[in-house]
Amino acid sequence: MKKIDSNQQAIKNLNNTVKRSVENFKPPELITVQQWSDKYRRLSPENSAEPGRWRTERTPYLVEPMSAFTDSKIHRIVVVASSQVGKTEMLMNMLGYAIDIDPGPIMWVTPTQDNAEDFSKRRIAPMIRDTKPLKAKIEPSKSRSRDNTVLKKKYPGGMLTMT
Template sequence: MTEWEDANRTLPGTNAEPGPWRTARVPYLAESIDCLSTASPVKQVVLMMGAQTGGTEASLNAVGYWVAQASGLILAVWRSIDMAHRMSRNIGGSGSGAIGRDAVVRLAAAMSPARLCDLIPRGRHASAGLAAV
């Protein structure tokens, strides 16, 4: 999964280090992130992290990876409504989101026409087939 995020994840301009995601900047996250891969035999990952250490970004990376590699329904539960709104915007395919416009176009090409509606944001709480609660 670290290879996927290095190739596909872009940090928004509001981030302290905007631009392409680089796992090399947070090597302590690599093993945990790889355990979230669809190929990993690990069934549960628990992260206990301090503030500003990459935990939220790792979560966004995981959601982007799952949408791209194992598309299906994803329910992401965040600690507050405000955070759910913020994460929904960050994950969306507006070009500045975690997945980004190019990846959303690739996802749309791989999906059946009946599933394309999953890529259309629905209100303030959902984006790119993700319900953020």
């Protein structure tokens, strides 16, 4: 009986390994930043007056810059806007999209190292925690991994470095 049980367990383990491996070959979802944000992005209670699901309909003026983010003909995006109208959240949507759908190395530059640490703790960590696809791809910085610290977030296909 023990041999049958161990064989069944080995088959089960192999099936799980194959299933996880196949996920790595799955093509990315064909989706825009706006669609990704509406589908996956969750606004954290500590950073939003309206926590919960991101709704682009609340900020229609952000659609064009978010669309420009994935347009290969556009190399620079300039946004002129008043304060407190969603620009940082728009950038966070672009960041989340890039990590989840179009991974590669990303550098997030702030004026000082203290600003980078503060922004990572107050904005990026809550976004990762509250947005399921990001949480699935990035280990918490409390883990012992040197690849995932306050200023470095490793994910399949890339790494976010904050400076």
